[in-house]
Amino acid sequence: MKSWSISAVLLLSLLTFVKAHDYGNACYIMCSSYIVGYYTTTTCGDDDDACQCTNYIYAESYALCLYEVCYEKEILDAWNLWIEDCMEDNNVSASGTYESNLAAGLADYVSSDSVNDTIPASTAVMPEYDYFRKRYLARFEIIHNAKWSEYFGNILNAYWGFVILCGAIKQVCDRFLPRNGSQLGIVSVFRRYITLPAGFGSSHIEPIRLGKVPVWTVYLRWQIIVVFVFFSLSIIFIFVNMSVINGEPIYVYNSLMQTNNLGVRAGYLANEMLPLMFLFAGRNNILMWFSGFSFETFNIFHRWVARMMFIFTCVHGWTYTSFYLNVGSAYDAAPDAYYLGDVVQDWGDMVGIIACVMAGCMMIQAAYVFRHHWYEVFLSLHMSLAAVFYAMVWYHIQANSYEEYMYCALAVWCFDRFIRICRIILAGPFTKATVTVHGDAVYISAKPSIHWRPTPGQYAFLYVLRHNAWESHPFSIMESRDGHYIFVAKAHAGMTKKMHKSVTKKSGTDEVRVWIEGPYGFSHALYRYDTVLLVAGGVGITSIISYALDLKRRGGQRHVILYWMVRNEISLNWTRQQLADVMEGGQIEVHLYVTGEADPSQDKEIPDSQSTSELEEKEVAALERLPILYNVRPDITQVIHDIVAAANSSVAVMACGPGSLADVCRSATTANVGNGHGRVDYFEDAFTWA
Incomplete structure (x- = not known):
């Protein structure tokens, strides 16, 4: 008995891990393993399931085990499981019904104490109650x-x-x-x-x-x-x-x-x-x-x-x-x-x-x-x-x-x-992009095959086929007047650094093939607020300026203020068109801070691969009107406090930029919740999963 018990323990403990569809399994597994362990015939081996399904002694012993050991409400479930296994696994019908086999077994049986796996029984076997009841409860x-x-x-x-x-x-x-x-x-x-x-x-x-x-x-x-x-x-x-x-x-x-x-x-x-x-x-x-x-x-x-x-x-x-x-x-x-x-x-x-x-x-x-x-x-x-x-x-x-x-x-x-x-195919798998370098920023302009108008705050993943085509990186989307999508990123390590180096070697401009996977992301409903503060740091302006242009297009009487902190003035070159559109009409209040070393006496037009003489007159005029402060940073905490205090209704603060800047904006906005005359909300755009 000991040999089959050990193997049955190990096999059945794994079997019940996945076959526990109902508690009738406890009866089925315990009683079927009990019969295999205690009973053999000259015609059926231990693993001959088809033979056991049609063997009357096996069927009667199985019925006796269910009757003696299992809960009454689970007996029929256990019997039906055996019937189903005989049909599904062996394509044979089990011998008789539960009632008929139980009656035949009760009429002629021997105790399990009198047989074992080496002494075959010639009639049905009745399990010893105490021993097998505990086995059943354990299985249950x-x-x-x-x-x-x-x-x-x-x-x-x-x-x-x-x-x-x-x-x-x-x-x-x-x-x-x-x-x-x-x-x-x-x-x-x-x-x-x-x-x-x-x-x-x-x-x-x-x-x-x-x-x-x-x-x-x-x-x-x-x-x-x-x-x-x-x-x-x-x-x-x-x-x-x-x-x-x-x-x-x-x-x-x-x-x-x-x-x-x-x-x-x-x-x-x-x-x-x-x-x-x-x-x-x-x-x-x-x-x-x-x-x-x-x-x-x-x-x-x-x-x-x-x-x-x-x-x-x-x-x-x-x-x-x-x-x-x-x-x-x-x-x-x-x-x-x-x-x-x-x-x-x-x-x-x-x-x-x-x-x-x-x-x-x-x-x-x-x-x-x-x-x-x-x-x-x-x-x-x-x-x-x-x-x-x-x-x-x-x-x-x-x-x-x-x-x-x-x-x-x-x-x-x-x-x-x-x-x-599908997103890549719809955008065009053979899209060409123009890449230019502005300081430490990489500026990518691409026009997909199928135009979809990005909403503010959306982004796309770019695959630059020249630099590890299997890699993709997220970029905020900023749309130009001619329908091109503008992606801007600061040259860190990895793909952006490789692009910056290769484009710099080619006089600051190059053309590459890209895959565009997007758009992704959601657009925050800033248009539902009466006062909107937009705060950008560095290349975070790509997302912020999209919101500014969207708010301007929607019109209304809302008060929109934009703060942009940037390290050097050269960054104006890749946003000049959008900045001109933002400032046109004077609906949006713009504050620009150049925090790096700069000479306030020099012209604001920075030499670039495109000379300022080629700029549209409106853009030149807008750039000249930019209120730039040098070598100083605004006290964003105080700015948010003052705007919330002065607002007569709801206020939204939106930030995109370095982590330290976004954290200051979040902390300051949170501190002012409940202090104004309406709801105060905070939103941010950031790629923080890396």
Whole structure:
């Protein structure tokens, strides 16, 4: 009996991990394994399922086991499972009905004490109640744990659904509720202390540093709350609603049963996180449109779902490793006998270990310091590790028939890639772009095959085919008068630095082939506010100036103020057309600060690949009227305070630029919520996922 018991424990503990469709499985699995262990015939082998389906002694013994051991309400479910398996797996009809086999068995049976796997029975076998009842209860508890594991996984998915629903409700309110009038006190308090501020301190986009090394960024407070609740629920769900059966004969020791239950629970939860992890990472995540959350926000959610999945995976791997290292002692064998025999020599288990290692590598290389300094390397390595991880997980769980989560994750990934390709094709796969250099800024002008008018705040990913065609980088879109799309970026490391160097070598102008993938992003409804403050730093003007032009086109009596801080005057060259349009008519108040070293006495027209004599007269006049202040920065905190105090109604503050500037704007706006005569809101455009 001992030989079949050990193998049945190991096989059935894995089988119930995925076949727990209902509690009738506990009866079915326990009674069918019991009969195979105690009964053999000269015509049916242990693995000859088709023969067993038509063997009357097997059928009668199975009916007796259900009758003696199982709960009455589960007997018919267990019997029907056997009938279904006989038809689906072996294409044969089982012998008789439950009632007929039970009656025949009760009329002529022997006790299980009188037979074993070496002494065949010639008649039906009745199980010994106490021993097999505990086996059944243990099996019942295993399936009960599997069921609750599914429920808890569904609750975690439902939690994210609730978060998305809250975002959708907020988006509707922002779009349709009036901005004018005083705010309810509780609403102002909630926004001032929950939705607007950084988690702690005033830093959000600007990273926290250890010495000179940036190590992490602080989430917004509401994002921290969302992640904390998810993390807390996940940790709780790993451990709750599990129990052991004292004295049960399957695992022998309570610690082994508890270890198995914990491994099953963690495995289920990890599996259910997989589709969410892929969905939250996608650029074409449909939940972004429904919730109004930005790609940056979903990237935060993606990282924490992935981290939680990694924890689940580690718990799953650790518990099953511990189980197999210790199960031998329960059956008078070497403690590690089953680990060496059933894990090390089983490729399906080994790939699970490899998947766990891959997940650990992704956790390490996805740390902020690596993403920030070597983003291209991080992205390429991350995608490669994810592909290996996915393949290993697929192989690991395919034997357990739980591939639906893998199919779902794969479908999400394929949908995202398909939409990306469609966007590139619609924009024109053979688009040429003119690249020029203005100081440390790279200026790209391209006209896609199919014109789509970008709304303020939208961006696109550019693939520069000359420089690593597989890489893409986000650029804010600024439209020119002739329908070209203008993308501007500061030359940092990676692709922008390569472009800056290659164009500089060609007298500051070059032509390259690009793929345009976009547009992405949302446009903030600044037109719904009576006073709008636009704050830009450096190349952040590309987004801000689009909003300024949009507000001007919409007309109305709103008061619009634009502050732009830039390092040197040469940046005026790549915005002169748009600046002229903004200043025309005087509806928008412009304040320009050149913070770098500059000589106020020199002309404002800066030499460039295009001389100022070629500029339109309107643009020249606009540039000459620019109120430029040199070698000084505005006190943005005071500016925001004064504007909110002077405004008679709603105020919107919009910022785009360096992290330190955006953080000051957020902090100052948050401090003034509830202080004005109407609603005060803050918006920002920033690519903070790197």
